[in-house]
Amino acid sequence: MEEQLIKTLKSLNQIEPESNFSTLLKQQVFAAPQRNSRLPSFSRWALESLKFAGALTLASLLIFAIFNGLLSFGNGVRSSALTSLNKERMLAEAKNADFEINLREIRYYEHSAQEVAAVFDKVLENKNAL
Amino acid sequence: MLYKNFNNVVLVLAAGILLFPIFVLAQKPELKGALNEIVKIKGGNIETPASQKDALKKILELTALEIKDLQSQLNKLKDLSADHVKLKNQFLLDLENYLKNLESFNNELSADGAILDPIQNLAAKLKSWRENVYNPAAQNIVTFLLIYREQTILKIADDRYDRISSDVKKLALAKLFETDELEILLNEAAANLKAAHALNDEAKIALTKLLESPEINNVQNSEEKPQLSDVQELVKKSLAKIKVVYQIFFEMSSLVKKLL
Numbered sequence: 001m002e003e004q005l006i007k008t009l010k011s012l013n014q015i016e017p018e019s020n021f022s023t024l025l026k027q028q029v030f031a032a033p034q035r036n037s038r039l040p041s042f043s044r045w046a047l048e049s050l051k052f053a054g055a056l057t058l059a060s061l062l063i064f065a066i067f068n069g070l071l072s073f074g075n076g077v078r079s080s081a082l083t084s085l086n087k088e089r090m091l092a093e094a095k096n097a098d099f100e101i102n103l104r105e106i107r108y109y110e111h112s113a114q115e116v117a118a119v120f121d122k123v124l125e126n127k128n129a130l
Numbered sequence: 131m132l133y134k135n136f137n138n139v140v141l142v143l144a145a146g147i148l149l150f151p152i153f154v155l156a157q158k159p160e161l162k163g164a165l166n167e168i169v170k171i172k173g174g175n176i177e178t179p180a181s182q183k184d185a186l187k188k189i190l191e192l193t194a195l196e197i198k199d200l201q202s203q204l205n206k207l208k209d210l211s212a213d214h215v216k217l218k219n220q221f222l223l224d225l226e227n228y229l230k231n232l233e234s235f236n237n238e239l240s241a242d243g244a245i246l247d248p249i250q251n252l253a254a255k256l257k258s259w260r261e262n263v264y265n266p267a268a269q270n271i272v273t274f275l276l277i278y279r280e281q282t283i284l285k286i287a288d289d290r291y292d293r294i295s296s297d298v299k300k301l302a303l304a305k306l307f308e309t310d311e312l313e314i315l316l317n318e319a320a321a322n323l324k325a326a327h328a329l330n331d332e333a334k335i336a337l338t339k340l341l342e343s344p345e346i347n348n349v350q351n352s353e354e355k356p357q358l359s360d361v362q363e364l365v366k367k368s369l370a371k372i373k374v375v376y377q378i379f380f381e382m383s384s385l386v387k388k389l390l
Contacts (some may be wrong), residue, residue: 084293085383093286094376105272106362108161112196113265115168116189120257122172123182124250 161199164192182249186239186256193264194232200271201225207278213338214274221271228264235259269358270341276365277333280372284327287372291316291323294379307389312382319378322371329368336361 017025083089171185204218204225238252298316302309336356 084290084297085379085386087380087383090290090376090379090383093290106269106276108165109196109265109268109272112161112165112168112192113260113268115165115172116192116260117257118172119168119176119185119189120253120260122176123185123253124257 158199161192161195164188164195168192179249182253183239186235186249186253189256189260190232190236190239193260194229196268197225197228197232200268200275203275204271207275209281210278211334214278214334217274217338217341221267221274224267225271228267231259231263266358270337273358273361273365274337276362277330277337280330280333280365280368283369283372284323284330287323287326287375290379291319291375294319294382301386312385315378315382315385319375319382322374322378326368326371326375329364329371333361333364333368336364 167188171181171188174181176182176185201222204222207218210218235252235256239249241248295316298309298312301307301312339354340356340358340361
């Protein structure tokens, strides 16, 4: 009984797949996407985690930069508006432009002409008195 | 806060003082000094030949200083139109001739042995020259200078307007607050600035018409000739518009400070 069983098992050892099936299977195996199976599973996990952390950091940096950019744009606009509408600067500008100096000049020449004419009149008064 | 408000009030008051007429006469110390001498002489006794000679000497000195001042101011003028370059050169030539006239009056005055009558004759000649030749020319030149100086003021105001306008656009884009009120004020400033330019241009044309040589004008159109006072009035009006523009800018400044 025991001998019979060993004999049957040995005969099963000689079973082989059909040659067509073996070719088809090889083709399917090579067509399947390849995975790097050289790395142990822990290293693969660590690499994936690192990739995720990197992506997260980059995204955070990007959000920070955009937010900061908007904020500094707002601040820039604020400070720029304050510069162009700076009262002290405008006052200095108006002082340099000196709106009145020109009008004063006209008045100066009028005044000078009047004073000089009065002196002439006084000098000529004596001539008439003579 | 109280300090800030006080500061703003001081600034607005300072702007008000600066932007409204200040009736101060002579602006240059040497001119002021020479004119003060004349005022003193007018108030004193000028009955003797020596005092009369001195009075005429002082008048000649003052006139020479005024002529040199006008020459220096004309030489500083920039960006003149072709017509006005000619006019400026004519003015400079006239002033040079006036200096020669003064030199000749001075020689007459310095002549030894001058007695009372020749001094008084010289006074009459000098008076006539000042009233008929020099004074009208000086007023024309001062008005001409005024128009071009105002042009410089207009350029400064234009530049300030452009900067404020660009910032108001940026503020509107940043949507930090409603900019409607600022835009209304800006439009008001633009309208006043435009009017100031138009009045300055009108003054330039009027002065050119006024100074056109009399031979070109016939009797009919001489009535249409503007008076020098009309030209000065146009410049005064233009300057008044620029003052309004700056008052609006000050108002905008206060508004932006309140909103930011």
